[in-house]
Amino acid sequence: MSDPAHDVDPVQLGAYFALVEVSGLLRHAIEQQLQADGGLTFVRFQILRRLQLAPGGSHRMTDLADAIVFSRSGLTYQAGLLEKAGLVARSPSPDDERGVTIAITDAGRALVDAVMPGHEAVVGRMFLDRLSQDDARTLTDLLTPVRDHMRAAPPRSATPRRTRR
Amino acid sequence: MSDPAHDVDPVQLGAYFALVEVSGLLRHAIEQQLQADGGLTFVRFQILRRLQLAPGGSHRMTDLADAIVFSRSGLTYQAGLLEKAGLVARSPSPDDERGVTIAITDAGRALVDAVMPGHEAVVGRMFLDRLSQDDARTLTDLLTPVRDHMRAAPPRSATPRRTRR
DNA sequence: TAGGTTTGCTTCGAACTCGAAGCAAGGGGA
DNA sequence: TCCCCTTGCTTCGAGTTCGAAGCAAACCTA
Numbered sequence: 208m209s210d211p212a213h214d215v216d217p218v219q220l221g222a223y224f225a226l227v228e229v230s231g232l233l234r235h236a237i238e239q240q241l242q243a244d245g246g247l248t249f250v251r252f253q254i255l256r257r258l259q260l261a262p263g264g265s266h267r268m269t270d271l272a273d274a275i276v277f278s279r280s281g282l283t284y285q286a287g288l289l290e291k292a293g294l295v296a297r298s299p300s301p302d303d304e305r306g307v308t309i310a311i312t313d314a315g316r317a318l319v320d321a322v323m324p325g326h327e328a329v330v331g332r333m334f335l336d337r338l339s340q341d342d343a344r345t346l347t348d349l350l351t352p353v354r355d356h357m358r359a360a361p362p363r364s365a366t367p368r369r370t371r372r
Numbered sequence: 373m374s375d376p377a378h379d380v381d382p383v384q385l386g387a388y389f390a391l392v393e394v395s396g397l398l399r400h401a402i403e404q405q406l407q408a409d410g411g412l413t414f415v416r417f418q419i420l421r422r423l424q425l426a427p428g429g430s431h432r433m434t435d436l437a438d439a440i441v442f443s444r445s446g447l448t449y450q451a452g453l454l455e456k457a458g459l460v461a462r463s464p465s466p467d468d469e470r471g472v473t474i475a476i477t478d479a480g481r482a483l484v485d486a487v488m489p490g491h492e493a494v495v496g497r498m499f500l501d502r503l504s505q506d507d508a509r510t511l512t513d514l515l516t517p518v519r520d521h522m523r524a525a526p527p528r529s530a531t532p533r534r535t536r537r
Numbered sequence: 538t539a540g541g542t543t544t545g546c547t548t549c550g551a552a553c554t555c556g557a558a559g560c561a562a563g564g565g566g567a
Numbered sequence: 568t569c570c571c572c573t574t575g576c577t578t579c580g581a582g583t584t585c586g587a588a589g590c591a592a593a594c595c596t597a
Contacts (some may be wrong), residue, residue, distance in 0.1 A: 215492040219500045219508040223398075225515040230395035231441035232522040233388075237527075248553090269575060276396035277554050283577055285553090305562050305575045309427040327380040334391075335384045343384040344465040349511050353501040357397040384539055413583090434545060443585050450583090470545045470592045 233334050240329040245322035250277065250285055252326075255294060255319050258311035266351060267312035293319060398499050405494040410487035415442065415450055417491075420459060420484050421451035431473035432465060459483060 241247040247255075251276045254326040258264050266274070272282045286309055294315035300306030311319075334366060335343065401413060406412040412420075417438045423429050431439070437447045454460040457531055459480035465471030476484075500508065 215496045215500065216505055216508070218505055219503060219513070220492065220502065222511040222515070223495050223499055226391070226395060227513050228390060228441075229515050229519050229522070231517065233391070233442050236522065251451065269410040276393075276400050279576070280556075281554050307576065320431070325506050327385065328430060330385070330388050331380045333522050334388055335380065335519060337521045338384060338514065340381055340383055342514055343381070343387040345510065346387040346514050347383070347390050349507055350387070350394050352398065352500060353396050354390060354397065356502045357394070357401065360447070384547065444546065445586075503593050
């Protein structure tokens with residue numbers, strides 16, 4: 208477990224801790240805003256936004272779970288709530304009888320649109336205020352390859368897959 | 373609610389979404405490692421680490437909650453578990469009869485030390501692999517003022533404080 | 538120094554999260 | 568084609584999280 212002698216530079220470790228702290232603060236601020244402006248939790252907002260961005264406004268359940276880094280069972284639960292609220296609709300996937308496709312409804316889109324301005328305002332005030340456009344670009348350029356790298360490795364659910372017997 | 377006409381630049385917004393995604397992936401990876409190497413959850417690790425860093429190895433409950441961006445009631449719950457496990461000790465604050473001081477025990481320090489190598493290894497592999505030392509420094513330099521800015525504003529618990537009557 | 542307010546923590550109830558287990562459909566290889 | 572393994576989702580139970588309410592100490596201010 209853990210590469211031997213994979214010592215981490217303190218400067219790099221500092222970047223990691225800074226990111227953890229900032230993302231904690233950011234998420235907390237966002238949660239307040241989403242709740243206040245649209246009665247949404249962070250997870251539900253993420254689900255709706257991903258669907259809204261997706262071509263056709265829909266995703267396979269599993270793909271969506273991966274996209275927002277969330278457990279499948281948790282997504283089933285939230286999908287149930289969102290469906291009950293009419294923000295989302297589930298239907299069997301056409302190609303695979305096992306699959307379920309989750310799609311955003313017009314009401315769902317409307318809610319995202321309603322919440323987005325306040326959302327951007329909060330993110331702007333809390334997070335972006337101290338970041339010039341150049342800074343933001345730099346930040347994105349730093350984080351994008353990191354994200355891609357993390358996406359590449361163990362796709363999700365690090366449960367040690369039983370090796371084929 | 374929300375500054376009027378506070379339109380957010382798409383590039384900046386992209387930085388925000390990238391950060392949210394990376395922190396989600398990172399946290400997921402970390403959670404697996406901490407659980408595997410020390411039976412720790414992310415929150416419990418954060419508590420122990422903060423205490424270990426603190427001079428005297430102790431904090432006021434409230435200060436600790438703010439530091440890790442966590443609810444007070446949630447911290448009470450986790451402190452109870454950690455205390456039961458002997459990793460932490462609670463005692464009334466000397467100066468303020470209401471306050472509770474939470475301190476890390478030797479066992480707690482030992483556990484953090486035991487988990488840290490694996491932790492750094494995972495963070496190194498997942499997050500820092502694609503970040504040179506300069507990149508990491510840049511990232512920290514970008515995030516630090518942002519963090520300070522977020523720390524400055526509403527300290528915690530955005531519950532609209534009743535204005536003094 | 539008495540009254541009302543604020544602060545620090547815990548308790549409580551409701552909602553949420555996750556992994557394990559369950560179940561049905563898909564996909565080979567013999 | 569018949570098994571057996573894998574995949575996709577849901578159900579289930581246990582543990583966790585949060586805000587509101589409760590309670591006690593501390594702080595004003597008259």
